[in-house]
Amino acid sequence: MLHNQLFNKRENKDIRQMKNRGYSIKDLEVLSGVKAHTIRIWEKRYELLVPERTDTNIRYYSDDDLRRMLNVAMLVRHGYKISKVAKWDEERINQTVLELSKKKASESDFTDRLILSMVNFDNRSFYNLATEIIDSLGIENAVAKVFFEFFVRVGTYWQVGSVFPAQEHYVTNILRQKLIAEIDKLGVSGEKNATILFFLPENELHEMSLLFYSYLAQKMGYNVIYLGQFVPWDDLIKIQKKVNVDYVFTAFINSISKTELENYLESLKELYSKQKVFITGWQLQLHQPRLPRNVKVVKDYHEFKRFLR
Numbered sequence: 001m002l003h004n005q006l007f008n009k010r011e012n013k014d015i016r017q018m019k020n021r022g023y024s025i026k027d028l029e030v031l032s033g034v035k036a037h038t039i040r041i042w043e044k045r046y047e048l049l050v051p052e053r054t055d056t057n058i059r060y061y062s063d064d065d066l067r068r069m070l071n072v073a074m075l076v077r078h079g080y081k082i083s084k085v086a087k088w089d090e091e092r093i094n095q096t097v098l099e100l101s102k103k104k105a106s107e108s109d110f111t112d113r114l115i116l117s118m119v120n121f122d123n124r125s126f127y128n129l130a131t132e133i134i135d136s137l138g139i140e141n142a143v144a145k146v147f148f149e150f151f152v153r154v155g156t157y158w159q160v161g162s163v164f165p166a167q168e169h170y171v172t173n174i175l176r177q178k179l180i181a182e183i184d185k186l187g188v189s190g191e192k193n194a195t196i197l198f199f200l201p202e203n204e205l206h207e208m209s210l211l212f213y214s215y216l217a218q219k220m221g222y223n224v225i226y227l228g229q230f231v232p233w234d235d236l237i238k239i240q241k242k243v244n245v246d247y248v249f250t251a252f253i254n255s256i257s258k259t260e261l262e263n264y265l266e267s268l269k270e271l272y273s274k275q276k277v278f279i280t281g282w283q284l285q286l287h288q289p290r291l292p293r294n295v296k297v298v299k300d301y302h303e304f305k306r307f308l309r
Helices: 002-021 025-032 036-046 063-077 090-103 107-119 123-137 139-159 165-186 208-219 233-242 258-271 282-287 301-308
Strands: 195-201 223-231 247-251 276-280 295-297
Touching (some): 025 036, 063 107, 123 165, 139 165, 139 301, 165 208, 195 208, 195 233, 208 247, 208 276, 258 282, 258 295
Parallel strands (some): 195 223, 276 295
């Protein structure tokens, strides 16, 4: 019993040390996509990284180690031999990554570079890269093929503790600004003479998908009423009485039970009984809820555009 207590105290101390000083090998595995076993081999065989160790000999890694690992992982995925890359200094590794990024600007490469800028809180690089991605792919493909995939990966990292909330908020705000700027360029036409109400339920703060779908609707000539995050149910009731809408769109990303979700959808059907209600979000994939007759799940932006034509 006493032995277990002492072991747990040492283990907790190790965790505190790693959190205060750097990253665990599991963090490097999750962020780089390289298995921990492979990282250890690269350390032993090529001296790629030289980690610090806790009092009980557990590895932990610095920001510089993480940057090196992310860059090397990217190069190896593109066919460079680890035995050669491991001998390069940081300047050559960084330069090769930059050259590769210019030549092979795939969606996966863009996502890797976004992750690296986020981890480093490199505001200029992240902002400029987001601009480059939009200019290269167009806003629709940039969001659907890169930014959404980026947030999926960030969500995974957050769950395992490799990314902390401030990092997610920081990059979300930059990409949110980009989307709002694109929406502003469209102006307000409402040429289709139809109105779509966009909102997120109470306790729902993840706004990127809602902004993107509102952009698509506005681009297609719909009149968009955008309420944004955390809309109380009482406000929806008041709006329903004052504003005539043809469609309603909402999303469910934050954790919610299947029962709560189905009850909310049923209430939404009653409130907007004459409108088509579009819904999207991870919780729908997770729970596969029973859908009221006027509620439609939107699987991707191509499907949404087909609905609106």
